[in-house]
Amino acid sequence: MMTTGKMMPPAMQRLIKGGDRSMITMSGDYVMMKQVEEMHRPDGIEVNVKRVLQIVEDILKHATLNADTSAIAGSPVHGEIVNDILEENRIIDQLNLKALTGVDDHANTLAVFNMLAHFSWDAKLVLTMAALAFNYGEFWLLAQARYSNQLAKAMAMLKQMTSIMDHLGELKSLDALNSLIQAMLEVTRCVVKLKELPSAYISSEVPALSDAMAHVTTAVYWTIRSAVACASQITNLTTFGYKYIASTTEAWELSTLNHKLKNIYEHLQKQIDICNQYIEEKQYLEAYQTLLNLFETIHNDNMKILKALIYPKDDILPLVEGNSKKRVNIEVLRRRNVLLLISWLDISQDELSILEDMHSESKLHATQHEIHQYEVVWIPMVDCSVKWTDPMQKQFEALQSTMPWYTVYHPSLIDEAVIRFIKEKWHYRKKPILVLLDPQGKVVCPNAIHMMWIWEATPSLSLH
Known part of the structure; x- marks a missing residue:
């Protein structure tokens, strides 16, 4: 109709x-x-x-x-x-x-x-x-x-x-x-x-x-x-x-x-x-899998391992040298024994003092026993879910300024996949750990913190 x-x-x-x-x-x-x-x-x-x-x-x-x-x-x-x-x-x-x-x-x-x-x-x-x-x-x-x-x-x-x-x-x-x-x-x-x-x-x-x-x-x-x-x-x-x-x-x-x-x-x-x-x-899953693969592979030096752990890009200088406080490239660690100090901002002064003595001892005897020389790098661990604040920044800078060894320029450089790897593979649980890597980046000791306390009692002992 x-x-x-x-x-x-x-x-x-x-x-x-x-x-x-x-x-x-x-x-x-x-x-x-x-x-x-x-x-x-x-x-x-x-x-x-x-x-x-x-x-x-x-x-x-x-x-x-x-x-x-x-x-x-x-x-x-x-x-x-x-x-x-x-x-x-x-x-x-x-x-x-x-x-x-x-x-x-x-x-x-x-x-x-x-x-x-x-x-x-x-x-x-x-x-x-x-x-x-x-x-x-x-x-x-x-x-x-x-x-x-x-x-x-x-x-x-x-x-x-x-x-x-x-x-x-x-x-x-x-x-x-x-x-x-x-x-x-x-x-x-x-x-x-x-x-x-x-x-x-x-x-x-x-x-x-x-x-x-x-x-x-x-x-x-x-x-x-x-x-x-x-x-x-x-x-x-x-x-x-x-x-x-x-x-x-x-x-x-x-x-x-x-x-x-x-x-x-x-x-x-x-x-x-x-x-x-x-x-x-x-990208996170890819980065984590890359880390797993890297630590299962034999390398000529430690550069791939250290870059993956600290900062993989070449656009900035990711480390701060302890004495001069100048920013430097990861290349300064090539083919060195590297002791990774992994901690949050609450690391104790006792632990820092002992590690500083060990570090000084290593430098003192470096010319006589080159194999005993190692470089320390502080990797600050930050929970990605925690908002970074000004007080935390000041605390980080104060702590960084007292360290005579290499430190990561800023916690934000450490990728989330690296944090997961450290927690799962090296069993980091908020207390400081020391991971010893040889010149090829292979893990010699996943946590040498107990050896640090032994060294305090017997300074003549070596980490090796």
């Missing part, structure tokens, strides 16, 4: 009144996302996403009335991103079309997608954000520099910036604009983080990553659409000066976009946090 005129099915009436309005929205979003996905044809074009995003963040960080521009003075423009900047220049013109010609937001957004069809999702975002940052950065650069630079002052006058700055209190839309731009940055960072997740530890089969990737198209679309809205606001402001007052519709649009992007960000960030936790667990 067909309905005519005012005869409308109850379900349709509820739909129009808003009871099922979300279904219309979902349907509309689905159609839009299908359009966007059909325009996504990446062909492997490389973009230095992190570098461009860093420049964008620098610009937007200082694009406020009271910003300190000296912080970015002389920031280098690397040659490797020149092509990316040239691409961004084309996007600027497209973003400005709405204000200049009144092009529909969705149509303008699709035009940007068409322009960036051959780029990856994260590249689409950072290039669009770069275009927006250029517009907004130019606006605030003239506003700030007009006080100190004659050229900027003249250009600001032509762009009516002088009158704009004098009536800043009337430009309430700038707060909404700044808030939306920050939301766009947060979503952009999330999409970049997703791209950077290490495939060696996580795959799209993991539900959290699968869910996040399913939302990337939506995130990119609404961020670029927000860029179109922001560009329109900036263009209108610089074109019509402070007399331009954003309409209620435009203000509502910025607020709605801001709300939508914040919801997208919260969802993506939640999934990213779950992914990072999954990755950390995989």
Whole structure:
């Protein structure tokens, strides 16, 4: 039976009144996302996403009335991103079309997608954000520099910036604009983080990553659409000066976009946090298994063992030398007998005094009996579930300063997998232990602490 005129099915009436309005929205979003996905044809074009995003963040960080521009003075423009900047220049013109010609937001957004069809999702975002940052950065650069630079002052006058700055209190839309731009940055960072997740530890089969990737198209679309809205606001402001007052519709649009992007960000960030936790667990298990394998393998020297226990990377100097208190590399321990002092911050002064006497004795007779020489390294054990506090830091530094041997620079360098290994394999139970390693990193004695007390009674005895 067909309905005519005012005869409308109850379900349709509820739909129009808003009871099922979300279904219309979902349907509309689905159609839009299908359009966007059909325009996504990446062909492997490389973009230095992190570098461009860093420049964008620098610009937007200082694009406020009271910003300190000296912080970015002389920031280098690397040659490797020149092509990316040239691409961004084309996007600027497209973003400005709405204000200049009144092009529909969705149509303008699709035009940007068409322009960036051959780029990856994260590249689409950072290039669009770069275009927006250029517009907004130019606006605030003239506003700030007009006080100190004659050229900027003249250009600001032509762009009516002088009158704009004098009536800043009337430009309430700038707060909404700044808030939306920050939301766009947060979503952009999330999409970049997703791209950077290490495939060696996580795959799209993991539900959290699968869910996040399913939302990337939506995130990119609404961020670029927000860029179109922001560009329109900036263009209108610089074109019509402070007399331009954003309409209620435009203000509502910025607020709605801001709300939508914040919801997208919260969802993506939640999934990213779950992914990072999954990755950390995989890395933890891998690190623990690596330790087990290392101690079951014969080595030419002790470097692999010591690096795995103390700090595996080469980006910092992980040890502090006892007398000079200078930071040094683990290489100073190569092919040495190493006595690992493993303890919490509550090690007693009696234990330290005895060990210090033993250490001095070893150094004294080193030239005569080289085999008896050993180096001591303090490994501070910290429960990962305990929050590190300022009092703990001061206690650690005070203890470290009294030790004449090598110490780990900071407890945070000791990996969680190492802590588990020490507890399970060397049976550490909060009381200090001494683990003796030979020049090849082999465990000679899993706990020589009792030998230390024997040495106190009979100093002529050796640990060997």
